[in-house]
Amino acid sequence: MAGKAATGHHIRLISSYWCRHAVRSGSGLVYLMIALVFGLTVAHILIMPVEQFMIQQKQKTGETDPEAITRMIVGVGRPIAQWVLGLKSMEEIAQQGMMQPPPMGAGTQARTELEDNGIYDPWTSFLLEDKPALLSAILLVLLFGMPFVISFLAFNQVSGDVQTRGLRYLLPRTERRSIFFGRFLGVALFSTLVMAFIVATIVLYLGMKLRIYPAGALMVWAVQGFLALAILMLPYIAVCSFVSASVDSPFLSLILAKLIIAGVLLIAMIGSLAWKPAEYLLYLLPWGWQNHLLHPAPGHWLGAGLACLAYTGVLLALGYVRFARRDL
Amino acid sequence: MNEEQRPGGLTALAVINFVFSGWGLLGLLGMVAVFAFIGQIPTDEMDETKRAQLEAFQNMGVSTLVMIVALSILSNILLLVSGIGYLKQKKIMGRMVGNAYAIFGIVSSIASGLMFGAEMGGGFNIGTMIGLIYPVVTLILLNTTFVDDFTN
Secondary structure, three states: OHHHHHHHHHHHHHHHHHHHHHHHHOHHHHHHHHHHHHHHHHHHHHHHHHHHHHHHHHHHHOOOOHHHHHHHHHHHHHHHHHHHOOOOOHHHHHHHOOOOOOOOOOOHHHHHHHHHOOOOOHHHHHHHHHOOHHHHHHHHHHHHHHHHHHHHHHOOOOHHHHHOOOHHHHOOOOOHHHHHHHHHHHHHHHHHHHHHHHHHHHHHHHHHHHOOOOHHHHHHHHHHHHHHHHHHHHHHHHHHHHHHHHOOOHHHHHHHHHHHHHHHHHHHHHHHHHOHHHHHHHHHOHHHOHHHHHOOOHHHHHHHHHHHHHHHHHHHHHHHHHHHHOOO | OOHHHOOHHHHHHHHHHHHHHHHHHHHHHHHHHHHHHHHHOOOOOOOHHHHHHHHHHHOOOHHHHHHHHHHHHHHHHHHHHHHHHHHHOOHHHHHHHHHHHHHHHHHHHHHHHHHOOHHHOOOOOHHHHHHHHHHHHHHHHHHOOOOOOOOO
16 A cells, blocks of 8 residues: 555656646647647637627627627538538538528527428537537637647657666656656646646637627636547547657657657548548547537537547556566 | 756757747748738729728838838847857846847737737737747746756
């Protein structure tokens, strides 16, 4: 029992040290810059047309109409969301055309009829009408993009110290598992803090500057979106842990982590054009599940969350087995 | 202290400075080129918003343009000099010039937001916040994380 307590204490110590010194080591700084610029640029690209629409509206009528703005966002966003979520192909969306959404506040019967006709679906209606649509759109892009960014933070968990033989000075004082899992938790903690900052900045801007959504709805959806992002990062950090534990060079670790994370997606997408079942390669990583973290049905988002944790567990176990046996 | 003891973060900060300085220089050349031909761009088929944007730029005085170019050059010089200072871990060239860049960057971002109208990309928006990220991060890091690393 004393051994387990010591391991837990060491893991906490190593993770907090890693998190505090991530910026000093360089990888944390590069990740911080890329994540902040990416997150806020995505928000800027999506919010800017809405702001211009609001300015035009104010010039014409002297005031802004939040309902008309929301209707415009839903009308433009629906086909894009349907394509992003994989609910409709480009051809189906082109056939459907730019459908106008039902009037805001339309009865559930009207919406159900439209859903039965295949024009509207519960998932996009949930994201665009039940929840603040702009925030949903930003969260969807962040869910897609952040896995590409995370390797800038997580690539050098142990490989750099293996290369310089620095771990040899640490091993007399602690165990390999404390180093491996402590650093994984440090990366996860740092990434979670950055995600929280990005989501909080975007929500504050939407709430205080745009003022087209109720503050309560924004806050609740922001917390859900932040949790989705935080959980989604875990398996991708675990990929980097596995790679970092397997190679001696930090640069090679970064390249391999990028190739694996992006390669699975690319091979599945390109391969499915030639051979349809190749799309199942997406499930080698959470690519195939991750949008379900923003699904209205608890079974879906809970399942996706558990799947992310399962991927994390498997990848960490593989990484630890490699790290425990290798020459340091 | 020799360069072997320079933290990786400081090297990263220097590289980012050089990259931003290069981008800034390219942006400056692009801006000058756009202004050279701005009067020849036809506005007949543009929508109201784009026309308003273009007219706002066309009506901008030469003195304003000269001021923007001068401030951009100053910002790029501060970035370049402080980047070299970070690599050499110099107190004045690195920490002080880096702080000067950060304060200059924050003030110029806020000032451009206040001076130019929304149609010219001014006003307070997320773009302003993106412009503030690097100066704010620089200011914080130079005075906390890397405060003891400028020893030359």
